[in-house]
Amino acid sequence: MTDLFQVPAPGLPPSEATGEPGAGLGKNADFVGMTYLPAPGTVRGWHLRSHARDVLMRAGVHKRLRWCGTKVARGARAIGVHARPDRAYGRVSGVCVCGQSLCCPVCAPRIAAFRAADVARGFAHAAARGWEARLVTYTMPHTVTDGLGSLLDMMSLAWRRMQTNRGRDLRAGAHGNITAQEINWSASNGWHPHKHQLRFDEPGRFDEHRHRAAWLSSLETVGRLSRGAQEHAFDVGVVGSEAGARYVSKLALAVDAQARASAGVSMELAGGANKGRNMIALLADAALGDVEAEAVWLRGVSEVISRKVSSLRWSRGLRAELDVPAEKSDEEIAAEEVTPLDVFLGVIHHWQWRVVVAHRAELALCCAANRGREAVDSFLSGLGAGHLYDEEPDGPPTPRPYIEPEKLSDVDRICAEIQREIDRPSGLSRKQLEAFKESIPC
Amino acid sequence: MLVFKALQVIAATVEEPKDWEMNGRKGTTHSAMVCCLGMDGKASNLKVKAKTAEDLVAKVGALTIGKPAELPVVEVVPVFRAGDRRASAYELVCDVRISANAKKAA
Numbered sequence: 001m002t003d004l005f006q007v008p009a010p011g012l013p014p015s016e017a018t019g020e021p022g023a024g025l026g027k028n029a030d031f032v033g034m035t036y037l038p039a040p041g042t043v044r045g046w047h048l049r050s051h052a053r054d055v056l057m058r059a060g061v062h063k064r065l066r067w068c069g070t071k072v073a074r075g076a077r078a079i080g081v082h083a084r085p086d087r088a089y090g091r092v093s094g095v096c097v098c099g100q101s102l103c104c105p106v107c108a109p110r111i112a113a114f115r116a117a118d119v120a121r122g123f124a125h126a127a128a129r130g131w132e133a134r135l136v137t138y139t140m141p142h143t144v145t146d147g148l149g150s151l152l153d154m155m156s157l158a159w160r161r162m163q164t165n166r167g168r169d170l171r172a173g174a175h176g177n178i179t180a181q182e183i184n185w186s187a188s189n190g191w192h193p194h195k196h197q198l199r200f201d202e203p204g205r206f207d208e209h210r211h212r213a214a215w216l217s218s219l220e221t222v223g224r225l226s227r228g229a230q231e232h233a234f235d236v237g238v239v240g241s242e243a244g245a246r247y248v249s250k251l252a253l254a255v256d257a258q259a260r261a262s263a264g265v266s267m268e269l270a271g272g273a274n275k276g277r278n279m280i281a282l283l284a285d286a287a288l289g290d291v292e293a294e295a296v297w298l299r300g301v302s303e304v305i306s307r308k309v310s311s312l313r314w315s316r317g318l319r320a321e322l323d324v325p326a327e328k329s330d331e332e333i334a335a336e337e338v339t340p341l342d343v344f345l346g347v348i349h350h351w352q353w354r355v356v357v358a359h360r361a362e363l364a365l366c367c368a369a370n371r372g373r374e375a376v377d378s379f380l381s382g383l384g385a386g387h388l389y390d391e392e393p394d395g396p397p398t399p400r401p402y403i404e405p406e407k408l409s410d411v412d413r414i415c416a417e418i419q420r421e422i423d424r425p426s427g428l429s430r431k432q433l434e435a436f437k438e439s440i441p442c
Numbered sequence: 443m444l445v446f447k448a449l450q451v452i453a454a455t456v457e458e459p460k461d462w463e464m465n466g467r468k469g470t471t472h473s474a475m476v477c478c479l480g481m482d483g484k485a486s487n488l489k490v491k492a493k494t495a496e497d498l499v500a501k502v503g504a505l506t507i508g509k510p511a512e513l514p515v516v517e518v519v520p521v522f523r524a525g526d527r528r529a530s531a532y533e534l535v536c537d538v539r540i541s542a543n544a545k546k547a548a
Contacts, residue, residue, distance in 0.1 A: 037453055037477040043485030047449075051483070089453075287483045360450065361508030367453035367477070368507055382506040 036088040038367060041109070048105035048280065050360040051287040052301075059298055063305045068098035069106060070357045078347035081376055081388060083369045084339050090369030091336035092362070095353075099331035101311030102183060103279045103301050107334035114333045115312045119178055119198065122314075122322040123239070131175055131200040133239040138197065138215055140233060141226040144190035148183070149303040151193050154222045159195070162218040173205025176318030181309055184276030185296055192276055198239065200318075208236050279304070345373045346388035348380070355385040444515040446488060446536055448478035451505045456498070472498040476505065476536075478513070488513055488536045501538040512539045 049069055056066035072079060076094035083090040098104050101111045126133060140155050177199035184192040199206075212234045219225045219233060277285070277293075279300055286294035311330060319327065348356075356365050361383065368379040377387045454476045461470050473491045480486050490513075492498035505511050513536035520529030 037455055037475060037487055038485070040485035040487075043452055043477065043479055044483055047479055047483050047485075284483065356508075359508050364450065364452050364508040371453075379507045383508050 036370070038088045038363065042088070043363060045105040045109060046363040047360070048283050048287055052105065052283055055286065055294060055298060061298070061302060064098040065100050065104055065301065065305055067096060068100070068104055069095060069362055071096045072350060072353065078349055078389070079353045080347050081345045081365070081369050083343045083345055083372070084341060085343070085370065086339050086341045087370070089363065089366040091366055097331065097334045099329070099334040100305065101330050102181070102304055102309060105280050105283060107330070108280060111311055111330050111333050114328070118324055119312070122178065122318070122324045123198070125322040125324070126175070126200045130203065132203050132206065134199050134201070134206060135237045135239050136197045136199060136211070137194060137235040138233070139192070139194040140219060140224050141229050142190060142192060144188065146190055147303070148191040148193070148300050151191055152303065152307060152309065154224060155193050158218040158222045158224065161221055162214050173202040175200040175202070176315040176321065178315070178318070179313045180311065182278065183300065183304065184278055185282060185300065186276035189276070191300070345369055345376060346390055348385070348388060352380060352385040355383055359383055445539070446478070446486070446513045446515055446534065447481055448511045448513060449481055450479040451507050451509060451511050452477040452479060452485065453507065454502050454505060469493070474498055474502050476502065476513070478511065486534070488534050490538060491535055504538050513537065514539055
């Protein structure tokens with residue numbers, strides 16, 4: 001791999017130093033001098049997503065999270081490779097993302113950052129109008145044997161009853177709220193779903209006792225009112241800064257949310273975040289070999305992705321009132337951003353993409369993309385995946401050249417297994433699929 | 443010898459050559475930063491140094507992006523922020539272990 005990168009001679013523009021225009025770094029000389037490396041959190045997130053994919057594949061869970069970042073979009077004949085000189089890594093087009101805001105280690109931080117910016121903007125506007133902001137936490141008594149699915153169902157039922165049964169007294173003086181769902185797990189207490197709500201009220205109009213009583217009565221209707229609920233099921237803290245407002249969205253969604261405690265929120269409230277691990281922390285422990293964490297994560301993910309658990313919800317009309325831009329869906333936010341400096345380098349075929357996925361090297365491909373076309377060619381040839389193509393194939397996806405089974409390497413076997421899994425949901429039998437593939441001219 | 447076993451090499455980037463002078467001697471250090479995924483799933487940025495650009499190319503060129511690698515740790519350098527007396531972080535300076543097959547191929 002001698003052309004991994006070109007080392008420019010000191011004192012000379014890189015294109016002259018290397019003797020060729022933009023040599024080793026594609027045709028665009030603007031790539032030269034890029035010294036960005038992806039952030040450690042980004043690398044870790046992509047690694048955890050690959051691990052999650054393997055776990056879900058072994059468990060036979062065919063949900064969207066399993067295909068995040070690997071499945072080729074319907075109708076895409078090839079995968080485009082793009083460079084983004086203004087980012088730490090490039091991007092690939094034609095690949096689906098899951099947009100899961102609680103469980104996906106890549107999509108969730110992206111969604112969290114975007115939503116946090118919205119919340120901060122709304123908080124600033126609300127503060128300018130003199131509204132009082134409070135962070136209210138709603139929890140529900142639970143035991144270690146309670147399943148996440150039943151807890152989520154009871155929580156949402158109690159929540160709906162509180163929303164519909166509240167009298168006008170509780171709504172008086174309230175301008176709106178932003179609610180985030182969080183799910184933690186601990187070995188001593190089991191699953192712990194709860195909601196954090198950033199609410200805006202007229203000064204002096206918020207009645208903490210009435211809201212507490214309303215929540216506790218809702219818990220009683222679902223049979224979850226216990227002795228400890230009086231103290232712990234409802235908590236309120238005043239939010240005095242934008243950092244505290246961002247805490248609402250990041251708490252539920254960020255990978256390292258449990259390590260953060262905003263200065264604008266009471267330490268008791270923030271300390272609650274350190275009890276237990278969220279879904280992504282469980283996945284991180286599972287990647288290190290924690291078998292219990294893996295089993296818990298798998299159970300939790302199965303429950304969460306089978307329900308519509310919203311990441312962050314604004315009350316009706318609050319966005320317009322605070323001049324916050326219209327809401328984007330989680331999938332739109334999670335998709336890789338197309339920047340103004342985006343440069344199309346070429347395409348890779350489906351079988352090449354499968355080799356990259358088998359090596360868990362999607363991020364490495366994106367990093368190579370930022371170094372130019374030759375770096376991508378070098379990277380692909382290092383994995384035994386050919387080279388970058390200029391255009392999409394004219395016909396159906398180009399099949400890989402036939403290799404006799406006894407000559408297949410481990411990577412090829414993994415690719416074949418992935419291909420079988422990708423093809424299976426189509427509803428065709430294996431014989432039908434093989435007959436179809438044979439009919440495709442090479 | 444301490445060896446950093448990388449699960450995967452993510453990217454490598456060249457730094458600007460740095461001139462140094464000490465006790466009347468002068469020279470230039472060429473270095474590169476290699477972003478690797480460690481065995482614990484955490485990313486690390488390791489520094490690879492060489493005396494000449496050709497050496498640096500040979501060292502980093504032995505790495506394959508997307509594949510595992512072993513990097514023996516040569517030096518641990520403390521990193522100080524402006525005004526601090528204690529190091530805020532430590533930087534690992536590594537070499538690149540070239541396998542016997544790669545040497546034969548070269």
